[in-house]
Amino acid sequence: MTSHEIRQAFLDFFKSKGHLIVPSAPLVAKNDPTLMFNNSGMAQFKDFFLGNGTPPSKRIADTQKCLRVSGKHNDLEDVGFDTYHHTMFEMLGNWSFGDYFKKEALEWSWELLTGIYKLPKDRIYVSVFKGDEKDGVPFDQEAWDIWKAILGGEERIILGNKKDNFWEMGDVGPCGPCSEIHIDLRDQAEVDVKPGKELVNADHPQVVEIWNNVFMQFERKADGSLITLPAKHVDTGMGFERLCMAIQGKQSNYDTDIFQNTIQVIEKMCGKKYGVSGTLNTSDYTDIAMRVIADHLRAVSFAIADGQLPSNAKAGYVIRRILRRAIRYGYSYLGFTEPFMSQLVPVLAEQFKNVFPELKSQEEFVTRVVLEEEKSFLRTLELGIKRFESLSPTGGVIDGNIVFELSDTYGFPVDLTALLAKEKGYKIDEAGYEKALAEQKNRSRQDAAKEATDWVEISEGSDFEFLGYDTLEATAQLIKYRKVKTKAGEEYHIVLDRTPFYAEMGGQVGDTGELRITNGELRIINIVDTKKENDLFIHVSRDKNLDELLIAPHSSLIAKVDAHRRQNIMRNHTATHLMLAAMRRVLGTHIVQKGSYQNDEVTRFDFSHFAKVTDEELAQIEAIVNGKIRENIALKTHVNIPIDEAIKMGATATFGEKYGDFVRVVEFDPNFSVELCGGTHVPATGEISLFKFISEGSVSAGVRRVEAVTGEKAFELLNDELRITNTLRDMFKGQKDVVKAVEGLLAEKAALQKRIEALENEKLAQVKDALLTQVTHTNGVASLIARVEVPNADALKSLVYQLKEQSQAPFYIVLGTVLGGKPQLAVMLSDDLVAQGKHAGNIVKELAKEVKGGGGGQPFFATAGGSDASGLDAALAKAKGIV
Ligand code: ATP
Ligand code: MG
Numbered sequence: 001m002t003s004h005e006i007r008q009a010f011l012d013f014f015k016s017k018g019h020l021i022v023p024s025a026p027l028v029a030k031n032d033p034t035l036m037f038n039n040s041g042m043a044q045f046k047d048f049f050l051g052n053g054t055p056p057s058k059r060i061a062d063t064q065k066c067l068r069v070s071g072k073h074n075d076l077e078d079v080g081f082d083t084y085h086h087t088m089f090e091m092l093g094n095w096s097f098g099d100y101f102k103k104e105a106l107e108w109s110w111e112l113l114t115g116i117y118k119l120p121k122d123r124i125y126v127s128v129f130k131g132d133e134k135d136g137v138p139f140d141q142e143a144w145d146i147w148k149a150i151l152g153g154e155e156r157i158i159l160g161n162k163k164d165n166f167w168e169m170g171d172v173g174p175c176g177p178c179s180e181i182h183i184d185l186r187d188q189a190e191v192d193v194k195p196g197k198e199l200v201n202a203d204h205p206q207v208v209e210i211w212n213n214v215f216m217q218f219e220r221k222a223d224g225s226l227i228t229l230p231a232k233h234v235d236t237g238m239g240f241e242r243l244c245m246a247i248q249g250k251q252s253n254y255d256t257d258i259f260q261n262t263i264q265v266i267e268k269m270c271g272k273k274y275g276v277s278g279t280l281n282t283s284d285y286t287d288i289a290m291r292v293i294a295d296h297l298r299a300v301s302f303a304i305a306d307g308q309l310p311s312n313a314k315a316g317y318v319i320r321r322i323l324r325r326a327i328r329y330g331y332s333y334l335g336f337t338e339p340f341m342s343q344l345v346p347v348l349a350e351q352f353k354n355v356f357p358e359l360k361s362q363e364e365f366v367t368r369v370v371l372e373e374e375k376s377f378l379r380t381l382e383l384g385i386k387r388f389e390s391l392s393p394t395g396g397v398i399d400g401n402i403v404f405e406l407s408d409t410y411g412f413p414v415d416l417t418a419l420l421a422k423e424k425g426y427k428i429d430e431a432g433y434e435k436a437l438a439e440q441k442n443r444s445r446q447d448a449a450k451e452a453t454d455w456v457e458i459s460e461g462s463d464f465e466f467l468g469y470d471t472l473e474a475t476a477q478l479i480k481y482r483k484v485k486t487k488a489g490e491e492y493h494i495v496l497d498r499t500p501f502y503a504e505m506g507g508q509v510g511d512t513g514e515l516r517i518t519n520g521e522l523r524i525i526n527i528v529d530t531k532k533e534n535d536l537f538i539h540v541s542r543d544k545n546l547d548e549l550l551i552a553p554h555s556s557l558i559a560k561v562d563a564h565r566r567q568n569i570m571r572n573h574t575a576t577h578l579m580l581a582a583m584r585r586v587l588g589t590h591i592v593q594k595g596s597y598q599n600d601e602v603t604r605f606d607f608s609h610f611a612k613v614t615d616e617e618l619a620q621i622e623a624i625v626n627g628k629i630r631e632n633i634a635l636k637t638h639v640n641i642p643i644d645e646a647i648k649m650g651a652t653a654t655f656g657e658k659y660g661d662f663v664r665v666v667e668f669d670p671n672f673s674v675e676l677c678g679g680t681h682v683p684a685t686g687e688i689s690l691f692k693f694i695s696e697g698s699v700s701a702g703v704r705r706v707e708a709v710t711g712e713k714a715f716e717l718l719n720d721e722l723r724i725t726n727t728l729r730d731m732f733k734g735q736k737d738v739v740k741a742v743e744g745l746l747a748e749k750a751a752l753q754k755r756i757e758a759l760e761n762e763k764l765a766q767v768k769d770a771l772l773t774q775v776t777h778t779n780g781v782a783s784l785i786a787r788v789e790v791p792n793a794d795a796l797k798s799l800v801y802q803l804k805e806q807s808q809a810p811f812y813i814v815l816g817t818v819l820g821g822k823p824q825l826a827v828m829l830s831d832d833l834v835a836q837g838k839h840a841g842n843i844v845k846e847l848a849k850e851v852k853g854g855g856g857g858q859p860f861f862a863t864a865g866g867s868d869a870s871g872l873d874a875a876l877a878k879a880k881g882i883v
Contacts, residue, residue: 001117001247001248002257003240003244003248003256003257003258004354004355006117006240006243006244006247007063007090007092007240007355009112009116009117010061010063010092010112010238011061011062011063013108013111013112013116014059014061014094014108015061017059017094017104017108018059019057019059019060019061019094019095020056020057020059020060020061021060021061021062022056022060022061022062022661023062024062024063024064024065024090024356025038025043025044025064025065025658026038026065026306026307026655026656026657026658027065027066027067027088027302027303027306027308027656028303028306028307028308028315028656029043030657030658031505031532031533031534031535032046032533032534033533034071034170035071036070036071036314036315036318037066037067037069037070037303037315037318038064038065038066038067039066039067039068039071039072039073040064040066040073040091040093040237041062041064041066041091041092041093041095041235041236041237042093042095042214042235042237043064044064044658045060045095045097045235046169046534047534047535047536048097048233049097049169049173049174049216049233049235050173050174050534052464052534052535052536053534053535054463055095055097056660056661058096058097058098058099059094059095059096059097059099059100060094060095060097061092061093061094061095062092062093063090063091063092063093063240063355064090064091064093065088065090065302065306065356066088066089066090066091067087067088067299067303068085068086068087068089069087069299069318069322070318075087076322076325079291079292079295079296080288080289080291080292080295080329081282081288082205082282083205083251083252083253083254083279083280083282083291084205084208084239084241084242084245084252084253086241086253086295086298086299087295087296087298087299087322088295088298088299088302088303089239089240089241090239090240090241091237091238091239091240092237092238092239092240092243093235093236093237093238094108094234094236095233095234095235095236096233096234097231097233098231098232098233100234101215101232101234102142102143102146102179102213102215102234103146104234105213105215105234105236106143106146106147106150106179106213107146107150109181109211109213109236110150113181113211117243117246117247118247119183119246119247121151122156123183123184123185123191123196124156124181124182124183124184125156125157125158125181125182125183125184125196125197125200125207126147126151126156126157126158126179126180126181126182127157127158127159127160127164127165127179127180127182127200127201128140128143128144128147128157128158128159128160128165128177128179129143129159129160129162129165129166129177129178129179130159130160130161130165132161132162132166135162135166135226136226137166137177137218137226139159140165140177140179140215143177143179143215144157147179155197156197158197158200158201160180160201164180164201165177165178165179165180166178167212167214167216167235168220171220171222172219172220172221172222172454173219173220174216174218174219174220174229174233175216175218175219175220175226176214176215176216176217176218177214177215177217178212178213178214178215179212179213179215180209180211180212180213181209181210181211181212181213182196182200182201182207182208182209182210183207183208183210183246184196184199184206184207185206185207185208185245185246185251186206186207205251205252205280205282206251206280208242209239209242210238210239210242210243210246211236211237211238211239211243212236212237212238213234213235213236214234214235214236214237215232215233215234216229216232216233216234216235217229217232221454222452222453222454223454240258241253241256241258241259244256244257244258250279251279251280252279252280254274254290254291254294255275255279259291259294259295261347261351262293262294262297262344262347262348262351263290263294265344265347266290266293266294266334266340266344267290269336269340269343270330270334270335270336270340272286272334273286274286274287274290275287285332285333286333286334288329288333289329289330289332289333289334290334292325292326292329293326293329293330293334293340293341293344296322296323296325296326296341297326297341297344297345297348298348299319299322300319300322300323300326300341300370301345301348301349301359301366301370302356302358302359303319304319304362304365304366304369304370305356305358305359305362305366305655305656306358306655306656307594307595307654307655307656307657308656309369309594309699309700309703310323310369310373310700311700320373321411323341323370323373323374323377324373324377324411325413326341327341327374327377327378327381328381328411328412328413328416331378331381332416332419337378338378339370339371339374339375339378340374341370341374342367342368342370342371342374345359345363345366345367345370346363346367349363349366358655358656361655362592362608362655365592365608365702368610368701368702369700369701369702369703371701372700372701372702373701377411380410380411381410381411381412383410384406384409384410384411384412385420387406387410388406388412388417388420391426393426396425396426396427397426397427397428397429398417398421398426398427398428398429399429399432400428400429400430400431400432400433400434400435400436401432401433401436403417403428403429403430403432403433403436404432404433404436404437404440407433407437408440414428414430414433452482452483452484452485452493453482453483453484454482455480455481455482455495456480456481456482456547456550456551457479457480458478458479458480458481458550458551459477459478459479459497460479461477461479461496461497462497464497464498464535464536464537465497465498466498466499466500466502466537467498467499467500468499468500468501468502468511468561468680469637469680471500472500472513472560472561472563472566473500473558473559473560473561474498474499474500474558474559475556475557475558475559476496476497476498476499476557476558476559477496477497477498477557478494478495478496478497478550478554478557479495479496479497480495481493481494481495481546481550483547488542489542490542490544491540491541491542492525492540492541492542492543492546492550493538493539493540494515494525494527494538494539494540494541494550495536495537495538495539496515496537496539496557496559499530499537499539499559500559500560500561501513501527501530501537501539501559501561502530502561502566502679502680503530503531503532503537503538504529504530504531504532505532505678505679506596506657506677506678506679507573507576507595507596507597507598507679508569508573508598508679508680509529509569509597509598509599509600510529510530510531510540511527511530511561511562511565511566511569512526512527512528512529512530512561512562512565513527513559513560513561513562514526514527514560514562515527515539515541515557515558515559515560516557516558516559516560517549517554517556517557518554518555518556518557519549519552519553519554519555523549525541525543525546525549526541526542526543527539527540527541528540528541528542539559565600566600566680567682567687567711568600568601568710568711568712568713569598569599569600569680570680570681570682570687571682571687571688571689571710571711572598572599572600572601572602572603572708572709572710573598573603573679573680573681574635574668574681574682574685574687574688575603575625575629575688575691575708575710576596576598576603576605577666577668577673577675577677577681578624578625578628578629578668578672578673578685578688578691579603579605579621579625579691579706579708580593580605580607580673580675581628581668581672581673582620582621582624582625582628583607583621585624586617586620586621586624587609587613587617587621590608590609591607591608591609592607592608592652592654592655593605593606593607593654594606594607594608594699594703595699595703595705598679601709601713602694602707602708602709602713603707603708603709603710604705604706604707605705605706605707605708606699606703606704606705607703607704607705607706608702608703609702609703609704610702612696612698612704613696613704613706618693618696618706621693622691622692622693625691626690626691628668628669628672628673628685629685629686629688629689629690629691630686631669631685631686632684632685632686633668633669633672633684633685634668634683634684635666635667635668635681635682635683635684636666636667636668636670637664637665637666637667637681638664638665638667639664640662640663640664641662641663641664641665642661642662642663643659643660643661643662643663643676646663646665646676649665649667649670649674650670650674651663651665651674651675651676652674652675652676653676654676657676659676663676664676664677664678665677666679666681668685687711688710688711689710689711689714689715690710690711690714690715690718691708691709691710691714692708692709692710692714692717692718693706693707693708694707694708694709694717695707725738728742760791760795764790764795764798764799764802767788767789767790767799768799768802768803768806771784771786771788771799771803772784772803772806774786775807775811780810781810781811781812781833781883782807782808782810782811782812783811783812783813783814783880783883784803784807784811784812784813784814784815785812785813785814785815785876785879785880786814786815786816786876787815787816787817787872787873787876788815788816788817789817790817790819792819793819793824793863796815796817796819796824796826796863797826797863799815800813800815800826800828800861801828803828804828804830807830809830809831809832809833810830810832810833811828811829811830811833812828812829812830812833812883813826813827813828813829814826814827814828814843814847814876814879816872816875816876818869818872821869822865822866822867822869823851823853823865823866823867823868823869823871823872823875824863824864824865824866825844825847825848825851825855825863825864825865825866825872825875826844826861826862826863827840827843827844827847827857827861827862827863827879828840828860828861829843829859829860829861829883830860831860833883834859834860838859838883839859840857840858840859840860840861840862841855841856841857841858841859841862843862843879843882843883844856844857844862844863844864845862845864846878846882847864847875847876847878847879847882848864848865848866848875850866850871850872850874850875850878851864851866851867851868851869851871851872851875852866852867852868852871853865853866853867853868854866
């Protein structure tokens with residue numbers, strides 16, 4: 001079976017068991033403060049397990065793009081060195097939300113693996129949770145019995161501990177025992193010597209876990225206790241690449257058709273062969289480098305296609321680091337000194353065009369982003385190697401802080417530094433490096449630190465309703481709240497059964513406002529932000545001591561959004577839609593949203609485009625948008641329509657956004673702007689009143705950013721500009737064209753400046769001639785010591801040099817002047833005096849003492865400045881006695 005057939009067979013199998021097949025969520029996690037990237041199939045269904053939402057079906061299956069490079073699951077450092085851990089991999093999964101449980105889940109997994117995929121039954125081992133007394137969770141007898149019946153015996157069942165066989169969503173939340181399925185892929189000869197059972201969970205590359213079945217039956221509270229869940233769920237995850245290895249009879253994930261074509265292209269590009277020293281030789285650096293590249297290419301390309309650009313912070317930095325790791329291995333072990341990853345993007349896009357089409361449709365963009373990153377990192381690598389070459393470590397040991405600097409600033413992993421060091425016969429201070437690294441980790445952990453208490457449940461809510469499309473004020477019921485300690489201080493998170501507050505999403509900022517609680521008297525809770533956490537709308541308040549108020553029964557609660565602010569936000573959001581439509585007309589249909597942000601002051605919009613947007617283009621876009629504002633087009637929303645229909649209407653989906661099967665479409669003129677959007681908008685475009693760009697620039701390779709203002713802000717902006725021109729007009733009273741008047745002034749100024757320079761030069765020549773008549777001779781040395789008037793310091797220097805030209809050696813010149821109230825001195829000596837040991841720098845320093853200053857310079861010429869002009873004559877008098 002090819003990998004495509006294997007994936008399809010999985011989906012078909014679960015479809016036949018009544019499962020709804022859904023698309024993979026994007027790699028980049030949205031609305032989940034605990035996750036940067038989706039790292040398992042269940043991530044997109046979290047809300048269903050937490051009870052914050054209802055799944056579209058009680059049985060779901062899919063393949064999910066996962067990335068395990070940060071947080072709880074981080075496999076990055078293993079990738080390339082082993083043959084079965086990836087950064088990005090596909091996780092095939094099936095779920096039961098309060099429907100079937102252990103029996104069906106385990107029987108179906110057996111049926112699929114052995115019946116459809118025909119994996120050998122005697123090579124499969126399964127594990128069951130053995131229980132944990134300390135935690136009060138029992139041995140999973142149920143799973144044991146089911147497996148015993150399926151396998152017809154107990155020989156291939158293994159008992160597992162809490163680490164391997166008990167799954168928890170986080171510190172708090174749903175959890176339960178799991179049952180893993182492992183497969184032994186070794187040769188029969190090896191199996192005969194040592195049974196597979198002894199190698200399960202022992203990091204053997206050919207006895208690997210392929211599938212994990214999690215049974216959620218408990219919930220962990222903040223105090224550590226467990227309660228049994230009323231509805232039990234199944235969550236399974238099978239590593240697609242490992243499954244393909246098993247079915248295709250390979251010994252390594254990289255030998256399957258998923259990776260082979262990329263590896264073959266890499267072989268051609270570098271002229272080296274993969275696997276020469278044997279598939280399982282995991283210390284052959286040619287092979288390691290090829291595995292790293294083939295793997296990281298996928299992670300980086302799909303992350304960029306899903307909207308995560310490489311950058312300096314957070315998720316963007318994680319992607320940058322993965323890309324750099326690949327470039328570095330290519331550079332060090334395959335001899336790639338020029339960009340190469342970008343050339344592989346099209347290979348990958350082609351391979352996945354039917355599974356994850358988002359890459360193919362953005363092939364050019366992704367290629368470009370990767371290329372720019374490569375170019376800049378290859379430059380950094382070169383600089384880093386120069387920095388390394390410049391080191392002369394004491395005792396041949398490179399300081400830990402320098403090793404850290406190389407990794408932090410130049411992206412050199414420790415092993416690269418160690419390798420370079422070895423070549424030079426140096427050692428590296430690993431302990432020192434670990435210490436520097438730990439310190440940095442500590443710093444970033446403290447930055448992220450956030451502590452939450454359990455939710456305090458106040459009342460049972462019915463289905464949540466967002467009212468903010470139609471109203472900004474509504475009565476509501478308090479459902480629950482919790483306190484969260486953040487770096488900024490303590491916050492209350494408040495959840496209502498319904499709310500007009502829009503929670504930050506899709507670029508639009510969250511609403512602010514107040515909750516008005518009446519309990520005898522009226523009390524007001526200030527809401528400073530509204531955020532979405534999974535599907536919960538969280539009203540954030542920084543007011544102090546709210547517990548008593550929140551817990552006490554009250555007669556009414558009114559949620560009231562700051563309407564003025566919200567209206568400005570809506571103006572900016574609607575204007576963004578009009579702007580995108582206008583951009584597509586003016587710049588082309590390749591314009592794709594890469595980021596967007598709207599608050600009450602500004603709209604900021606990032607989009608793919610490869611050139612600067614010219615002033616004329618910006619003016620054209622502005623004109624179209626303002627035209628549409630004047631047309632006063634009414635908002636039309638289509639709620640809950642099937643996604644296919646929305647696409648047919650011309651709506652464009654943004655890559656990396658997760659859409660359900662049913663979507664909301666926001667339309668301003670069906671022939672102009674149709675967008676998939678959950679945001680709030682003005683009822684008709686006329687409310688925007690005015691639209692004005694304020695900036696255009698580049699964010700990163702292939703991505704431009706514009707900022708614009710609307711309504712009040714745009715009006716203020718134009719008024720400010722008008723005020724400036726009006727002031728100018730007043731200053732140029734009587735002149736019709738102010739611009740011409742200013743141009744005239746500038747031209748006149750330039751001409752005057754030229755004339756002044758000429759006059760100054762003339763004057764300087766006169767001064768020089770006069771000075772030459774003051775030369776005196778003592779002991780055969782011509783000396784000229786005088787106070788002069790010059791326009792600036794350059795003129796003083798130039799005067800001294802001109803005098804030098806016209807003086808007979810040996811000579812000694814000292815000039816003093818006052819510039820802007822500050823004394824200045826210059827000393828010049830002929831070369832023969834210098835040869836006798838005289839030094840202009842020392843002389844000027846001595847003289848400068850009289851003017852409370854200092855200076856220095858070369859032996860033949862030096863200058864000094866001071867702070868006391870009244871001492872200048874004394875300085876010149878002193879000069880007479882020195883040479
Ligand atoms: P392992 O112990 O091998 O790292 P895991 O316990 O981390 O696996 P789970 O979190 O249970 O794995 O994920 C479910 C399945 O996903 C695993 O059975 C495995 O087949 C696959 N998987 C996990 N991590 C990776 C990875 N980094 N690359 C490829 N497949 C993986
Ligand atoms: Mg793991």
